[in-house]
Amino acid sequence: MLTSGLQHVAAMYAGVVAPPLIVGAAVGLSGTELTFLTGASLFTAGLATFLQTLGVWKIGARLPFVNGVTFAGVAPMLAIVDTTDDKSDALPVIFGAIIVAGLLGFLAAPWFSRLVRFFPPVVTGTVITLIGVSLLPVAFGWAQGPNPKAEDYGSTTFLSLAAITLVVVLLLRRFTRGFLKQVAVLVGLVIGTLIAIPFGVTDFSPVTEADIVGFPSPFHFGAPQFALAAIISMCVVMLVSMTESTADMLALGEIVDRPADEKTIAAGLRADTLGSAISPLFNGFMCSAFAQNIGLVAMTRIRSRFVVACGGGFLVLMGLSPVAASLISVVPRPVLGGAGVVLFGSVAASGIQTLVKAGLEKDNNVLIVAVSLAVGIIPITAPEFYHAFPETAKIILDSGISTGCVAAVLLNVVFNHLGRGQDADEVTAPMEPGEDISGSHTAKAAHVH
Numbered sequence: 001m002l003t004s005g006l007q008h009v010a011a012m013y014a015g016v017v018a019p020p021l022i023v024g025a026a027v028g029l030s031g032t033e034l035t036f037l038t039g040a041s042l043f044t045a046g047l048a049t050f051l052q053t054l055g056v057w058k059i060g061a062r063l064p065f066v067n068g069v070t071f072a073g074v075a076p077m078l079a080i081v082d083t084t085d086d087k088s089d090a091l092p093v094i095f096g097a098i099i100v101a102g103l104l105g106f107l108a109a110p111w112f113s114r115l116v117r118f119f120p121p122v123v124t125g126t127v128i129t130l131i132g133v134s135l136l137p138v139a140f141g142w143a144q145g146p147n148p149k150a151e152d153y154g155s156t157t158f159l160s161l162a163a164i165t166l167v168v169v170l171l172l173r174r175f176t177r178g179f180l181k182q183v184a185v186l187v188g189l190v191i192g193t194l195i196a197i198p199f200g201v202t203d204f205s206p207v208t209e210a211d212i213v214g215f216p217s218p219f220h221f222g223a224p225q226f227a228l229a230a231i232i233s234m235c236v237v238m239l240v241s242m243t244e245s246t247a248d249m250l251a252l253g254e255i256v257d258r259p260a261d262e263k264t265i266a267a268g269l270r271a272d273t274l275g276s277a278i279s280p281l282f283n284g285f286m287c288s289a290f291a292q293n294i295g296l297v298a299m300t301r302i303r304s305r306f307v308v309a310c311g312g313g314f315l316v317l318m319g320l321s322p323v324a325a326s327l328i329s330v331v332p333r334p335v336l337g338g339a340g341v342v343l344f345g346s347v348a349a350s351g352i353q354t355l356v357k358a359g360l361e362k363d364n365n366v367l368i369v370a371v372s373l374a375v376g377i378i379p380i381t382a383p384e385f386y387h388a389f390p391e392t393a394k395i396i397l398d399s400g401i402s403t404g405c406v407a408a409v410l411l412n413v414v415f416n417h418l419g420r421g422q423d424a425d426e427v428t429a430p431m432e433p434g435e436d437i438s439g440s441h442t443a444k445a446a447h448v449h
Contacts, residue, residue: 004302005310008066009318012290013186016045016068016315018343019285021336022138023074026081027090031206035326037283040216041069043319044284048275049312052268052289053305061260061268063252064297064308067275068315070288071347072127072240073098075134076233076399077285079379083394089225095280096224097234102277102286105238109269112242113262118417119243122365123372123408125354127240130376130404132348137380139344143337157199158334165192165338173342185339192335201332210322216282224280229396234286236402238273241288245272248289255294256303364415368408376404 020037029037048067055062077094084090105112143162144154152158169188173181180187196202249268253260260268275287297303318324359365378385379400386397396402 004307008311019069040283044279046312046315048287051271053309060271064305066290066293073237073286079398091221092225096226097230101234101238105273122358126372126408129351135344139340142333146333161334162338206326210326214322245289368411372408375407376400
């Protein structure tokens with residue numbers, strides 16, 4: 001049980017520590033504060049995993065379900081940071097928005113399963129793809145170095161370290177099996193960090209300055225602040241997170257031969273949302289299911305929820321040991337960037353896999369994906385696109401995930417729920433050479449009429 005639980009931690013560790021690293025760096029936290037934020041995320045992920053696996057009352061799916069910081073919230077949180085004048089207020093604003101979104105999600109959990117039809121694969125696939133695409137620029141920024149204003153930013157040394165780390169992760173994924181393959185990203189970070197030592201870009205001070213034992217003191221960064229635009233943005237993220245968790249519960253239920261019914265889904269969503277609402281108390285972020293651990297359950301065939309609960313115990317212990325949490329702070333940014341390409345790219349690839357099942361042979365679904373992706377990519381390709389809008393509106397608009405999700409849901413309702421259009425469902429393919437143009441148009445006109 002101990003080794004299997006530890007394997008679950010290893011499979012999701014990089015995913016848990018990446019969001020606090022991204023947000024903490026954007027806020028401008030010191031190495032010590034970054035270590036604290038990372039430890040808080042590990043601690044709250046463990047608490048959320050306990051809620052999900054062991055359960056309390058009607059809270060918890062009681063499935064081998066690992067919970068941790070969701071990637072879906074990273075881009076909106078970065079938008080909140082960018083639009084906050086005093087960066088010291090950014091984390092309290094984020095925490096306040098997560099608390100409200102978590103409580104609202106908890107209340108809505110029993111009814112949300114009835115709304116899942118508005119979040120089919122064409123919507124969820126689009127949103128998950130946008131999550132990965134939105135985070136890739138962060139990995140590219142890491143690969144160039146820790147300080148954008150430094151003269152060596154983007155130097156060949158930094159880019160080479162990122163490339164080496166990327167190659168190591170790819171080689172491990174290609175030529176290893178089992179446990180080592182599952183922890184390829186983690187091993188790649190270790191090897192990349194060791195290689196970076198001779199170049200003088202590895203800083204061990206966070207480890208030497210960290211305490212062996214510590215507790216994530218409540219509201220360490222200040223009392224939560226409640227800003228309407230930030231709350232709306234995180235509520236959208238909560239909807240996305242609840243949709244992902246529902247899909248993951250359905251998949252996991254099939255794997256463990258215990259199909260997730262409406263009652264199970266509602267209980268699982270309560271655990272997700274309550275865990276998210278509690279997390280900011282201990283300086284953590286929004287929690288959701290980790291899909292990679294579902295794959296681990298399928299691969300190992302160890303289906304006990306108590307094994308995963310044991311993994312949650314490891315997360316809590318790591319969160320209570322600042323030294324353990326500080327280890328990830330030692331990893332140089334270029335090394336993180338190389339691993340981030342795989343990590344964030346895999347999120348986008350997961351979204352594409354979902355879109356493959358979304359029925360893209362239908363014109364309606366193609367239009368939904370096309371327009372939603374275009375709307376969601378605007379903040380990445382044209383960062384100043386919404387410069388004329390009020391600052392509060394920009395918190396939402398500058399998050400491609402939020403705008404893309406709203407666009408996908410609305411377009412799905414219009415095209416797939418308010419009645420079908422007169423056009424044929426099948427995608428119109430280019431004509432074959434020599435095809436009778438007039439005949440094709442006649443046939444089409446007759447069909448439409």
